[in-house]
Amino acid sequence: MDDILGLSRAKPDGSAARIKDMMRERLGIGEETTLMVSELHCHEDGCPDVETVIAVMNADRDKMTWKIAKPMTEVGEGDIQSLMIPQAAGA
Amino acid sequence: MEAAKVPVTLITGYLGAGKTTLLNRILTEQHGKKYAVIVNEFGEEGIDNELVVDADEEIFEMNNGCICCTVRGDLIRIISTLMKRADAFDGMIIETTGLADPAPVVQTFFVDEDVQAKVSLDAVVTVVDACHFLDAVDEEHELAEQVAFADIILLNKTDLVDADKLNAVKAKITGLNKMAKIIETVNSGAPIEEVLDRGAFDLSRVLEFEPGLLDEEDDHEHDEDIISVSLTTDTPIEPEKFSNWIRGFIMERGVDVLRTKGILNLSGQDNRYVFQGVHMVMDSAWGAPWDSASRSSRLVFIGRNLDETELNSAFQACTVAA
Numbered sequence: 001m002d003d004i005l006g007l008s009r010a011k012p013d014g015s016a017a018r019i020k021d022m023m024r025e026r027l028g029i030g031e032e033t034t035l036m037v038s039e040l041h042c043h044e045d046g047c048p049d050v051e052t053v054i055a056v057m058n059a060d061r062d063k064m065t066w067k068i069a070k071p072m073t074e075v076g077e078g079d080i081q082s083l084m085i086p087q088a089a090g091a
Numbered sequence: 092m093e094a095a096k097v098p099v100t101l102i103t104g105y106l107g108a109g110k111t112t113l114l115n116r117i118l119t120e121q122h123g124k125k126y127a128v129i130v131n132e133f134g135e136e137g138i139d140n141e142l143v144v145d146a147d148e149e150i151f152e153m154n155n156g157c158i159c160c161t162v163r164g165d166l167i168r169i170i171s172t173l174m175k176r177a178d179a180f181d182g183m184i185i186e187t188t189g190l191a192d193p194a195p196v197v198q199t200f201f202v203d204e205d206v207q208a209k210v211s212l213d214a215v216v217t218v219v220d221a222c223h224f225l226d227a228v229d230e231e232h233e234l235a236e237q238v239a240f241a242d243i244i245l246l247n248k249t250d251l252v253d254a255d256k257l258n259a260v261k262a263k264i265t266g267l268n269k270m271a272k273i274i275e276t277v278n279s280g281a282p283i284e285e286v287l288d289r290g291a292f293d294l295s296r297v298l299e300f301e302p303g304l305l306d307e308e309d310d311h312e313h314d315e316d317i318i319s320v321s322l323t324t325d326t327p328i329e330p331e332k333f334s335n336w337i338r339g340f341i342m343e344r345g346v347d348v349l350r351t352k353g354i355l356n357l358s359g360q361d362n363r364y365v366f367q368g369v370h371m372v373m374d375s376a377w378g379a380p381w382d383s384a385s386r387s388s389r390l391v392f393i394g395r396n397l398d399e400t401e402l403n404s405a406f407q408a409c410t411v412a413a
Binding site: 008016017034037038053057065 | 151153154160164167168171172175201202203204205207208330333334337338355357364366368371372373374375376
């Protein structure tokens with residue numbers, strides 16, 4: 001049956017894994033570095049309705065975060081390539 | 092077929108309430124299962140387990156301080172690492188510090204697909220010191236939050252209080268959270284099966300787990316910052332009205348709403364509709380058919396500065412009769 005109230009979480013469709021693969025390639029990092037990809041629907045003032053948050057979470061607590069103002073399903077190679085990557089983070 | 096997810100039990104509670112005693116009881120019980128244990132600090136009491144990981148309570152704000160978008164970075168890293176150890180353990184237990192805010196811990200299990208695919212939050216267990224709770228709860232904001240987030244409350248050290256005080260503590264707890272199951276204990280001695288594998292976040296088990304959802308009695312004092320509000324109606328709910336209201340309410344007040352649970356009798360539907368939420372993260376599923384059961388809708392909000400009268404009016408306005 002459909003979720004007629006629209007309260008169900010989006011079921012995983014592989015978008016997060018796809019984005020993680022693209023980010024790993026862009027940054028030249030392996031599986032030993034934790035990546036988090038999440039779609040936010042935050043309604044605080046100043047936040048876009050939907051955005052994809054990508055975070056690199058190194059064990060030394062050195063984190064980098066990027067936000068793309070579109071849902072995860074729409075994030076493509078062009079979005080990843082256009083992210084500003086600090087010199088220390090990239091390969 | 093979907094792989095079985097590793098269940099995670101979150102143990103919270105204020106300093107000295109008996110969290111580590113509970114943890115050690117779980118670990119030393121002869122249940123034949125292996126648990127990975129994640130702690131924020133090694134206390135004076137040792138933890139009797141092979142795999143203990145030290146977390147550092149690292150708060151990660153995905154969005155400029157909004158609590159709804161705040162998770163625990165340390166847990167994401169630790170869980171990702173632990174899950175690479177194939178078949179190494181049957182479950183995880185996280186023991187937080189007495190001062191930890193449970194919201195970022197709970198939300199960690201709902202933000203990342205890889206975490207969601209591999210582990211599932213089983214229940215939030217909060218250990219409460221019956222002796223000191225009433226003195227501390229109005230002063231210590233974290234204590235009220237830990238009770239508000241709980242699925243199971245171990246009301247511990249009951250041997251140190253008389254019946255009147257015990258009842259006063261229970262009334263206070265129920266005022267904060269009427270969804271949680273309260274287990275009275277001495278030395279955190281709860282039956283393990285009442286603490287582990289509870290499926291409190293499993294929508295298919297909402298009915299069996301939630302005593303408060305089926306309890307219409309509501310005679311608790313509502314003078315706290317955090318309160319628990321229970322709403323009910325026997326008139327069928329009109330789906331579009333309810334959807335518009337609840338989505339708008341959570342959008343506007345999600346920061347204040349800690350947890351939400353509901354079982355709805357939707358107009359024209361043969362099955363129950365069950366849903367739950369943590370702040371703005373909601374999820375829903377169709378439950379069992381009503382068949383010959385008496386149809387009624389129940390909704391519980393736990394949160395700050397909730398106006399019960401206003402919420403009830405809005406809820407009743409979602410029925411087909413309104």
